[in-house]
Amino acid sequence: MNNTFMKKFYASRITYYVLLLTIFFTAISTQFAYAQDDIPTDDEVNEVAKGLYCPVCENTPLDVCPTEACKQWRDVIRTQLAEGKTKEEIEQYFVDYYGDRVLAEPPRTGLNWLVYILPPAVILLGAVLLFKNFQAWTKPKETESVSSQERSDGSSSDKYILQIEEELKKRK
C-alpha cells in the first residue's frame, strides 16, 4: 500500500514538472514568435519596396535607393508591416499619398492600358508583316528556279522564243 502511494506521488510530481516545463517553453516560443512579427526584416521591407519608386529619385527602385527620402519611405513600410498590413494595403497607402507614379507597374486603368496592350500588339503586327514578306520573297524564287530549269534542260522553250523573235522581225 505504501509502495503504491509512493508511485502515485512520484507520478504526480513528474506530471507537475512536465506541465511546468511545457508552460515555460510555450511561453518562450510565443515570445520569440511575437518578437519576429514585431520587427519586419529588411528582406520583407524590400519585397514591398521593390514595387515602388520615389518621385524624387526617378528610375531608382525604392529597395536600392540610397537617399534620405527613400530611407524614410522604407521606415514607413516597416512600420506598416509591423502593424500587420499587407503588401497591397501598403502600396495603396503610397498611391493615396503620393499618386500612381510611385508604382513600378502602372495600374490597369484608362490610358495606362496602352502600356500593356501596345507592345504585344506591335510585336504581333511586326510578326505578321514579317511572315507575309517572307512568303512573298520565297514564292518568286520557286517560279524562277522552275523556269530556269525549263530553260536549261529543254530546247522547246528556245524553239518557241525563236519563233516569237522571227515573228517580231517580220512585223518590223
Next chain:
Amino acid sequence: MSEIVERKSVPLWIQIIVWVLLAGLLVLVGSTLSKRQQGSIRPGDKLPDFSLTLFSGYEFEGKSEVHLSDFVGKIVVLNFWASWCKPCEQEAAELEEAWRFYNGDVMFLGADYVDTEPEARTYLKKFQITYPNGPDLRTQLSQMFRITGVPETYFIDQQGVLYYVKVGPFLSLDEIKSIIEQKLQ
C-alpha cells in the same frame, strides 16, 4: 516559262487599322511632349484655384483644407519643402518669422513634398512653424507648378496672379520682405 506572280496585298481594313493606330500613337506622343515643354507656371500667369489639405494641428481657421480662392485680396506665399531637404532648413526660421511679422495680412502656406508625416511633424516642431502646412497629396500641387526641387517658393498677388518664383532657400528675412513689399505698396 516564268509565271507572273501576283503579290497578295494586305487587306484594306488591316491597313486602315494600322494607320489609325499609328496616327493615334503620334497624337498621344505629341500631346505628352507639348505638355512637358509647357514648362513651369511663369510670373504673370493667373493661377487656377488649387487646394491644399492641411496637417492636423496646422489648420487655418479650423479648416483642414484651404483653397487659393479663400485668400483673394491677400498675398499668398506658397513654400514647397521636405523634411529630408537640408537647404529647406536654412530658410525655415525666416519663413516663420515673416509669417509672424505680417500677422495674417500675408498668407503663408507650406506644401510638404514627397515626405512622410512623422518626419514632417518633427521638422515643423523643430523650427516652431505655425503657419498652415500640409502634404502635397498625390504630388498634384508640385506637378501643377512643375517645381524643379525643394525648397521652391511661389509669391501670388492679391488677384491670384503669380508674380515671383524663388528657387532655393532665402538668404535672409529681408529678402522675403522685399519680395512681399513689391505688391503690398
